[in-house]
Amino acid sequence: MSEADEKEPSLPPEEARELVTSLLAAARPGELDERVNERLLEQALGVPLDPPTEAELVESERLRRALETDAAHPDADVLRALRAAFTVADDAAVERALTAAERGRPGAAATRSNVVFAWFGAASVVVAAAAAIALFIAGKSPAEAPTARPSDELVRARSTTDLFAEPFETSGTTARMDRIADARGRDLRANRYAAWGVK
């Protein structure tokens, strides 16, 4: 480890644990319950999305060009790291690193920010890429992390009564389900873009 590495602030233990848990889940995915899988498929395939807005088209094009030309873009770094992780596979090295991380190493875990580097050690391109991803995520402020997090910008779950202007008919139940799912589908997409910083 370099002297510069030693001076970097430590990753809080809770964040370190969460990070390792996420990496373990990625490296050793478990079985997905069939019902959950079906719901995920329904959600992916069955929820209609509105056509992209002008801003979304512009941002998508920027990201595409950045990936093609190796230009700078905040989201391109993550995608490049993910791509690099699968360029060279060294499953044995990954497994050793993850097992060590899972057990924890006395002394090494307590001191460092990039505790991920200490645990994963040196060597394979896959391990380095995984650590790069971890640092990228750990280094970002919570508002920039590419996951939806509760914040004032995100649309919250709430009553659907505002969607309906008159008393219900039993024959209209399915139409109400459609309307609720469509409305919340738009909210979900807005939340995703808000979490990614796209307006």
Place this chain on the structure above:
Amino acid sequence: MSRTLSLLLAALALAGCAKNHDRHEPRPCEPAAVVDSVLLAFLSQARSAHHVADAREAAGDLVTALGALRSLVDAPKPAGKPPEVEEVLADTRARMADLSSQLGRFADADAALTAGLENAPSSSYFRGHLFEVRGAVEERREKALRLRGDGQEADRARERSLLAYEEAMRIQAEVIQKSLLRAAPAPAPSK
């Protein structure tokens, strides 16, 4: 500040957050959950279940239609009881009660209505609709009882039907009134 006083103040603060809130709305001191993919997965499942029920009902297969809706109410729900989930369940149970009563399964219809009213405890179109369906269920029960020759019980069912419809009308009038008040422009400030 002493430790005891700190703990007492903390307990009072938590009690203040916990009481006097609609149990189907987020507690005042807790932020509501965001709309996420888990919620959408459930709403998509709900949509699919009702479309399947439509197809089965159109084919005259009310039992299978009921089964599709039962699978929805029995499925795992998103954590935290989001209002959307509660309202979808209320609406689904109203439909289940309607189908059950058409099949002569009045006990199942009653159970679905009771559970649905728990999903919609506040005045809303969802709650009003449940009472309306109760009115329809009691009408069907009355008819079945008269066919069996049980006039006395049939009269009671008719009475319950009327009460249910009246409650439905009361709730819906209340909801309409609230929406009109929300939509009314704010009064101009006095000079």
